[in-house]
Amino acid sequence: MTDSAxxxxxxxxxxxxxxxxxxxxxxxFGSREILHGIDFTIPAGRVYGLVGHNGAGKxxxxxxxxxLTPCQGSIKVLGVDPFAQRARLMRDVAFxxxxxxxxxxxxxxxxxxxxxxxxxxxxxARAESLLEGTEVRLGAKIGNLSKGMLxxxxxxxxxxIEAKLLVLDEPTLGLDITFRKRFYRRLIEDYxxxxxxxxxxxxxxxxxxxxxxxxxxxxxxxxxxxxxxADVGRRYLQLVASPDHFxxxxxxxxxxxxxxxxxxVMVFDGLDREKxxxxxxxxxxxxxxxxxxxxQREPTAGVAA
Amino acid sequence: xxxFLILLRREFIEHRGAFFxxxxxxxxxxxxxxxxxxxxxxxxxSFYGAGIxxxxxxxxxxLGLGFLWWAYLFLVLFFYFADAFNSDWRNNSMxxxxxxxxxxxxxxLSKLVAGLTILPAMIFLAFLLTGIVAAAAxxxxxxxxxxxxxxDVPGTVTAWLNISAVAVCYLVLALLWYAPFFAWVGALxxxxxxxxxxxxxxxxxxxxxxxxxxxxxxxxxxGYLLAFLRQRLSFNFDSRDLQEAAFSNxxxxxxxxxGKLVAGVNWPSLLGGLIFAGVVIYIASExxxxxxxxxx
Numbered sequence: 376m377t378d379s380a381x382x383x384x385x386x387x388x389x390x391x392x393x394x395x396x397x398x399x400x401x402x403x404f405g406s407r408e409i410l411h412g413i414d415f416t417i418p419a420g421r422v423y424g425l426v427g428h429n430g431a432g433k434x435x436x437x438x439x440x441x442x443l444t445p446c447q448g449s450i451k452v453l454g455v456d457p458f459a460q461r462a463r464l465m466r467d468v469a470f471x472x473x474x475x476x477x478x479x480x481x482x483x484x485x486x487x488x489x490x491x492x493x494x495x496x497x498x499x500a501r502a503e504s505l506l507e508g509t510e511v512r513l514g515a516k517i518g519n520l521s522k523g524m525l526x527x528x529x530x531x532x533x534x535x536i537e538a539k540l541l542v543l544d545e546p547t548l549g550l551d552i553t554f555r556k557r558f559y560r561r562l563i564e565d566y567x568x569x570x571x572x573x574x575x576x577x578x579x580x581x582x583x584x585x586x587x588x589x590x591x592x593x594x595x596x597x598x599x600x601x602x603x604x605a606d607v608g609r610r611y612l613q614l615v616a617s618p619d620h621f622x623x624x625x626x627x628x629x630x631x632x633x634x635x636x637x638x639x640v641m642v643f644d645g646l647d648r649e650k651x652x653x654x655x656x657x658x659x660x661x662x663x664x665x666x667x668x669x670x671q672r673e674p675t676a677g678v679a680a
Numbered sequence: 681x682x683x684f685l686i687l688l689r690r691e692f693i694e695h696r697g698a699f700f701x702x703x704x705x706x707x708x709x710x711x712x713x714x715x716x717x718x719x720x721x722x723x724x725x726s727f728y729g730a731g732i733x734x735x736x737x738x739x740x741x742x743l744g745l746g747f748l749w750w751a752y753l754f755l756v757l758f759f760y761f762a763d764a765f766n767s768d769w770r771n772n773s774m775x776x777x778x779x780x781x782x783x784x785x786x787x788x789l790s791k792l793v794a795g796l797t798i799l800p801a802m803i804f805l806a807f808l809l810t811g812i813v814a815a816a817a818x819x820x821x822x823x824x825x826x827x828x829x830x831x832d833v834p835g836t837v838t839a840w841l842n843i844s845a846v847a848v849c850y851l852v853l854a855l856l857w858y859a860p861f862f863a864w865v866g867a868l869x870x871x872x873x874x875x876x877x878x879x880x881x882x883x884x885x886x887x888x889x890x891x892x893x894x895x896x897x898x899x900x901x902x903g904y905l906l907a908f909l910r911q912r913l914s915f916n917f918d919s920r921d922l923q924e925a926a927f928s929n930x931x932x933x934x935x936x937x938x939g940k941l942v943a944g945v946n947w948p949s950l951l952g953g954l955i956f957a958g959v960v961i962y963i964a965s966e967x968x969x970x971x972x973x974x975x976x
Contacts, residue, residue, distance in 0.1 A: 443778060443972055461969075465781040472775040479771060480694050492686030493780050533779075 392454070393418045394540050394572050395440055399448035402435050402596075409435045411596045412448060419539070420569045422586050425576045426666055427593030433576045434472075436593070437544050440574070441470055453539060466496055469533040470542035477529055479518035483511060490532060502535035505565065523554040530558060534566045541566070543575040547582075555582055562586075584662045592669055599669055611668075612651055613660040614641045620654040627651070631668030642668035683782065687790035692798050695764065698756045699799045703806035706752075710810060714817045718824060738818035738836050739932065742811045742843050743922055749810065750851075753803040754858075757795055761862045762876045764791045765869040765964065774972070785965035788870065792863055792961050796855050804851055811840050835931070842932040846922070849938045854915050857950055861913070863957035867964035884909060912953070916944040 395417035402410040410432050417423055427433045438444040442457030442464055450457060457464050477486065483506075491499045503513065509527045511520065520528065526547065533541060547555040563586050567573060577583055590607060592600040602610070616624040616639045625632070627650065629641035642660055643651065651657045660668065692699070716722075765788060768774040777787060815836045822829055861880075868876035868883075884905060891903040900907045921940055925932045 438972065441778075443775075445970060461778070462781050462783040462786070465779060470775075470779050472779075473772065476773050476776040478690075478694075478773045478776060485693060489686055489690055490780070492689075493683040493782055495781070 395450070395452050395574075397436075397439070397448070397450040400436070400439060400450055401447040402432075402439065402444065403447070409596050410439070410446065413596070413598045415591065415598060415601050417572060417574065417589075419572050421572050421588045422567065423572070423574045423589045423591060424580065424583055424587040424662075425574060425591045425593065426578075426580050426662070427576075428670065431593040432596040433593055434544055435596075437470075437472070437542055437574070437576065441468065441472075441542060466494070467538055468540045468542065469536040469538040470544070471529050471533055471546045472542075472544045475522070475525060477517050477525060477532075479516075482514055482516050483528060484513040486517060486528075486532070487513075494536060496537040497532075498535045498537070502531050505531035505534055505561075522549055523551070526550055526554060526558060530561065534562075539570070540572045540574065543573070543577075545577055546575070547577065547579065555579065559583060559586060580662045580666060587662075590662065592666060594670055599672075607662075607665065608659050610645055611660055611665055612643045612646060612648060613658050613664060614643065614651050614655050615639070615658075616641055616655040624651070624654045627654075630672045633667075640664075684786070684790060684793075687782065687787065688794045688798055691764065691791055691794035692802075694767065695760055695794075695799060698760065699802040702756075703749075703752075703803060707806060707809050707813065711813050714813065718817075718820060721824070737821060738815055739839050739843065739925075741814045741818065742840065745810045745814060746807055746843065746847050749803055749807040750854075753800055756803075757800065757862060758865060759877075760795055760799065761791075761866040762869050762874060762880075764795070765866040766873040766876075770873065783965070784969040785962060788866070788961050788965045788968065792859075792866060792957065795862055795866070796859055800851060800855055804848065807847060808844055811844065815840050838931065842934045845934050846932070846937045846941070849941050850917065853941055853945055853950075854917075856954065857915050857945065860953035860956045860960075863960050867960040870964035871967055912949065916946065917941055 393416045395415070397413060397415050399412045399414065400410050401408065401412050413432075413436070425433050425436065435444065439446045439450055440452055440457060442452070442459075442461030445458045452464060453467055455464055481489065487499045487502050490497045490502075506513070506528070509524070509531075511524045511528050511531075515524075517525070517528070530546070547558050550558070559582065562573070575583060584604075587604050589603050590600065591598055600607075614624055614629070618639075621639060624639075624641055627643060627646060630644045631642040633640055642665065648657055768777050768787075778784075818836055819833065865876050865880045868879050872879055888903045888905045891905050895903070902910075917940070921937060925937060
């Protein structure tokens with residue numbers, strides 16, 4: 376079992392183009408349509424956040440990207456149809472859909488041997504080095520590890536794979552704040568390179584905001600926002616309106632309004648900061664505030680980008 | 681090591697309880713029973729007819745143990761196929777295996793091949809070890825049971841080799857013969873989990889009932905389907921040949937027994953069964969490829 380000698384990349388090189396291209400992506404379970412013909416493009420070297428309520432279609436979208444489920448419409452990942460060529464694609468794509476999915480009957484050492492034997496781009500030495508400093512021992516049975524240890528182990532496995540795209544679906548679900556922070560810090564410090572792309576979904580959106588380059592919001596099977604973080608910061612503004620300027624602020628058509636601790640907070644889309652500043656305190660909304668705002672906005676045609 | 685061999689190894693690790701540890705425990709228990717019988721003097725042996733050598737006793741004991749091991753193997757293999765093809769879902773590890781660059785067909789094929797090669801090989805090794813224990817017992821037995829005559833080391837070793845040769849031949853042919861049934865159970869397990877155990881029997885019976893309901897007059901006893909299954913479920917080897925060989929005074933004729941084994945196989949039917957096994961495993965792999973149960 377070689378670690379470095381047999382590193383292979385068999386998916387056609389499409390480094391110059393986007394990693395993922397989806398057009399009119401639809402998915403139906405029985406009579407219920409889960410994805411309503413979504414379009415998106417994910418270039419290389421980005422960190423994408425995919426955020427949405429439970430049942431919004433995030434996991435179905437990820438499953439379509441990973442070739443885990445057939446869909447209508449068109450989707451190409453690294454230039455190939457992921458459902459038709461999942462096994463081939465997985466040489467260059469790594470994912471964690473559930474940290475509890477590691478085979479529990481194995482010990483850690485056997486897991487590494489096994490993955491090294493069936494994955495040409497996996498490095499046992501790197502996986503072992505990634506476990507240094509953690510409480511996970513090579514001789515430990517996976518079934519006996521705590522949830523935090525499982526997350527660390529699973530992260531070590533995917534980070535030891537020379538992948539172009541890493542997809543993480545709620546990777547820190549059920550972990551405490553210490554593990555979550557360590558998890559994301561390790562991901563950014565030890566894994567991300569300019570030619571790698573990371574796609575991540577989580578409900579703890581504030582915890583990943585610092586690492587994102589792009590954000591996608593999903594609602595009811597549709598993308599309601601797909602934009603670089605820099606654009607989001609420029610485009611959306613939050614106003615804590617002064618009591619005597621409520622009506623003037625409302626006249627500027629906020630996309631969201633709520634009262635927090637006695638203050639009226641409004642979120643505006645595409646408005647000049649200069650117009651808002653006389654009306655109260657203006658700031659950039661956090662991702663979680665923006666998410667709440669856009670989730671409650673009346674649906675409009677097309678994707679905000 | 682090739683990826684496929686690694687997948688076979690994974691099957692062994694996952695199911696080593698039934699195919700390694702349990703046989704090992706059974707051998708230890710058997711050995712302890714034999715040793716305690718000799719140590720405590722609780723040995724009794726009677727026979728009819730002319731005198732019998734120690735190695736003839738060994739022949740009978742080894743063959744009898746072989747039948748017990750075959751029954752054990754058949755039983756655990758049935759439950760292996762009913763379990764292993766669904767275990768990735770049941771253990772919640774399906775998404776992990778799907779993140780590996782291995783197709784669903786390759787994964788299921790590795791389960792089928794493991795069930796027909798390395799896992800039975802483990803039981804065969806246990807059978808051989810049991811033979812060594814039985815050989816040791818048959819060499820010691822004349823010391824406490826003088827009627828058995830003098831210990832015969834060369835005869836016992838030859839008998840061990842002869843019976844092992846016949847047994848490996850029987851095992852290989854029988855596994856190939858029954859492969860379609862195991863594949864059928866495995867394919868059902870992919871879709872229905874442990875319900876495959878009753879369904880493996882219920883589905884053919886339902887089809888047979890349907891056949892009888894539309895063609896009762898002309899069908900042979902029980903219908904064409906049941907007649908075919910009866911024929912296909914019996915491996916064409918007369919165990920009386922083995923019994924006669926074991927209890928006769930002449931050494932076992934390995935060539936003759938293996939010749940009977942090979943000649944008794946319906947080769948077109950065996951080949952058809954293997955093709956059927958491949959087809960059902962392919963269909964099961966397509967099901968596994970398309971259905972993510974956790975989201976269904």
